[in-house]
Amino acid sequence: xxxxxxxxxxxxxxxxxxxxxxxxxxxxxxxxxxxxxxxxxxxxxxxxxxxxxxxxxxxxxxxxxxxxxxxxxxxxxxxxxxxxxxxxxxxxxxxxxxxxxxxxxxxxxxxxxxxxxxxxxxxxxxxxxxxxxxxxxxxxxxxxxxxxxxxxxxxxxxxxxxxxxxxxxxxxxxxxxxxxxxxxxxxxxxxxxxxxxxxxxxxxxxxxxxxxxxxxxxxxxxxxxxxxxxxxxxxxxxxxxxxxxxxxxxxxxxxxxxxxxxxxxxxxxxxxxxxxxxxxxxxxxxxxxxxxxx
Amino acid sequence: xxxxxxxxxxxxxxxxxxxxxxxxxxxxxxxxxxxxxxxxxxxxxxxxxxxxxxxxxxxxxxxxxxxxxxxxxxxxxxxxxxxxxxxxxxxxxxxxxxxxxxxxxxxxxxxxxxxxxxxxxxxxxxxxxxxxxxxxxxxxxxxxxxxxxxxxxxxxxxxxxxxxxxxxxxxxxxxxxxxxxxxxxxxxxxxxxxxxxxxxxxxxxxxxxxxxxxxxxxxxxxxxxxxxxxxxxxxxxxxxxxxxxxxxxxxxxxxxxxxxxxxxxxxxxxxxxxxxxxxxxxxxxxxxxxxxxx
Numbered sequence: 001x002x003x004x005x006x007x008x009x010x011x012x013x014x015x016x017x018x019x020x021x022x023x024x025x026x027x028x029x030x031x032x033x034x035x036x037x038x039x040x041x042x043x044x045x046x047x048x049x050x051x052x053x054x055x056x057x058x059x060x061x062x063x064x065x066x067x068x069x070x071x072x073x074x075x076x077x078x079x080x081x082x083x084x085x086x087x088x089x090x091x092x093x094x095x096x097x098x099x100x101x102x103x104x105x106x107x108x109x110x111x112x113x114x115x116x117x118x119x120x121x122x123x124x125x126x127x128x129x130x131x132x133x134x135x136x137x138x139x140x141x142x143x144x145x146x147x148x149x150x151x152x153x154x155x156x157x158x159x160x161x162x163x164x165x166x167x168x169x170x171x172x173x174x175x176x177x178x179x180x181x182x183x184x185x186x187x188x189x190x191x192x193x194x195x196x197x198x199x200x201x202x203x204x205x206x207x208x209x210x211x212x213x214x215x216x217x218x219x220x221x222x223x224x225x226x227x228x229x230x231x232x233x234x235x236x237x238x239x240x241x242x243x244x245x246x247x248x249x250x251x252x253x254x255x256x257x258x259x260x261x262x263x264x265x266x267x268x269x270x271x272x273x274x275x276x277x278x279x280x281x282x283x284x285x286x287x288x289x290x291x292x293x294x
Numbered sequence: 295x296x297x298x299x300x301x302x303x304x305x306x307x308x309x310x311x312x313x314x315x316x317x318x319x320x321x322x323x324x325x326x327x328x329x330x331x332x333x334x335x336x337x338x339x340x341x342x343x344x345x346x347x348x349x350x351x352x353x354x355x356x357x358x359x360x361x362x363x364x365x366x367x368x369x370x371x372x373x374x375x376x377x378x379x380x381x382x383x384x385x386x387x388x389x390x391x392x393x394x395x396x397x398x399x400x401x402x403x404x405x406x407x408x409x410x411x412x413x414x415x416x417x418x419x420x421x422x423x424x425x426x427x428x429x430x431x432x433x434x435x436x437x438x439x440x441x442x443x444x445x446x447x448x449x450x451x452x453x454x455x456x457x458x459x460x461x462x463x464x465x466x467x468x469x470x471x472x473x474x475x476x477x478x479x480x481x482x483x484x485x486x487x488x489x490x491x492x493x494x495x496x497x498x499x500x501x502x503x504x505x506x507x508x509x510x511x512x513x514x515x516x517x518x519x520x521x522x523x524x525x526x527x528x529x530x531x532x533x534x535x536x537x538x539x540x541x542x543x544x545x546x547x548x549x550x551x552x553x554x555x556x557x558x559x560x561x562x563x564x565x566x567x568x569x570x571x572x573x574x575x576x577x578x579x580x581x582x583x584x585x586x587x588x
Contacts, residue, residue, distance in 0.1 A: 191513040195520040201553045203575035216582045219485040226489040228519040231579050234572035241560050252557045259495045263546045266535050274535050278528035281497035288510045
C-alpha cells in the first residue's frame, strides 16, 4: 500500500468512468481501505462488487459518504445537483469531492449553490476518456493511461485538494491540465460534443430515408467510422446538451455556417473551392494524427 | 489458368481500386495474358509494374486499349470523359469497357455521348470499397472480399458484357447488385458522399477555431473516429461533388434540416426531444452493426 493511501472512498454512480478510476487506483496501491458504491440499480452495484470495484453497496448517498476522505461523483450531469444535495449534510469536514462530468460550468454552479463554503474542497474534473459502453461491467483499470484529464478549480478552490486530485489522476497514467470551466466547456463543445451531435444527426437523417434498409445495406466505411460514437448513452448525451447548451450552440452554429458554405460550393460547382477545402482538411487531419503519434 | 481467362486487359488509371482489382483477378487465375497500365505518372506506373499489377506501362491511352478484351477505367470522375474520348477510336469491336467511379449518372452520360453505339458494351460499376490511401503502392488483392459492387447497366447494355463484368467481380469475392444509375447516386450520396462532406467540414470548422492547437490537443476519440475519412484524396472528392452534385445537395439539405432541428432542441433545452433523437439513433446504429455482422 502506498503512503497516504485512501482509507475510505465513496463512489456515487458506479459506471465505466468511476468504476475504471477506482480499479486503477486500487492497482496503483492508492486505496488502502474500503470503497462504498452508491447507485440506483442494485444489479449494477452487485456487478461492481463482483468486479472488485466496490467493497460495500448502498442506494443511499448519505450513508455512502459518511467518513469518506474522497467522494467521487460519477453520475450523469443532470443528476449532479441532486447528488450534491443528498450528500451535503453528511460530508466529513475535510472530505475532498470531485466529479468526472463532461461539462464543467454547470457542475461548478451546482457545487457553489449546494455546498456553499464546502465548495472550496470540490475539485471539478473531466477525464477525456471513455467509449460507447456503460455500466460497472465495462470498467477496466487501463482506461486513463496516456489520456488527458482536465481539472477546473478556481481561485477559491483549496490548493491541497486540487493537488491531491491531480496526484490521484497522475498515478493512474493520465496527464492533468488545468483551465477555467468556461474554457473547458468551449474546447469540449468543439472536439467532442459537436462531433456527437453530427453523428447522431446523420443516423437520424438516414433512418428517415425512404429506402432505409437499402441505405444501411450500402453504408460504406465512411458511415461506419463516422457513426461509431452514435451508440453512446442517450441519457448522458441529453444531459451534456442541456449542461453545455451555450458552448454547444455556438459550435453548432459555426459548423452549420461552414457546411452551408461547402453546400454553396457544391451547388455552384466551384471546383477550386471544393479542392481547397478538402486539401486543407486533409493537411489538418494529417497534422493532428502526427501530433497524436509524437 | 481458369477457362475463359482474359488475354489482354487495359487498366486506365493505376491506383488503389484498379490496381487491387487486377491483383485480385490475377490471384483468381482470371488473367491469362497481359495487363497494360496507362497513367499520367511514370513513377506510379513503375511502382505498378514492380508490384506485379501491370506487365506493360504507357502514358498513351490509345496504345493501352489496342486489342484489349477488357478496358477498366479507374481514373477520377472528372477525367472519365477525356479518357473515353482518347480511347474511342482504338477500342476493339468486342471490347468490354467498365469503370469504378463513385458516381454513375455522369459516367453513363459521358459514355453515351462519347462512345455512341459502342456504349452498349460499357458496363458502369462501383465497388463499395477503398480506404484513405491512394496510388498503385496501396493496392492489395483482398480489397473487395465480402464487399459490395454496384453495376448500373440500362436496357441497352449488352447482357453478355454485364454478365462478364458481374462474374469478374464475383470471382474476387465481391457481391454484385444491379440498380439504376440515378438510384445508385442517391444511395451513395446519403451513405458515403454526405458523411465525407460532414467530416471535411468538421475539420475545417475546428481548424478555424481561435485556439486551434489546443482544440486538436483535446480532440477526443469521437473526433478521431469522425474524421478518419477526411484524409481521402481531395481531387477525387472534388470530382465526386461535381459529378453527383444533384443527389449530394439533396442529401446535404436533408441533413442540414435535421441538424437545424437538433440545434433547436438544444437551444430550447428540450430534454425529451434530445433523448428521443439519441435513443433512436443508438437503436438504428445498433441494428446496422448487427446487420453487418449477420
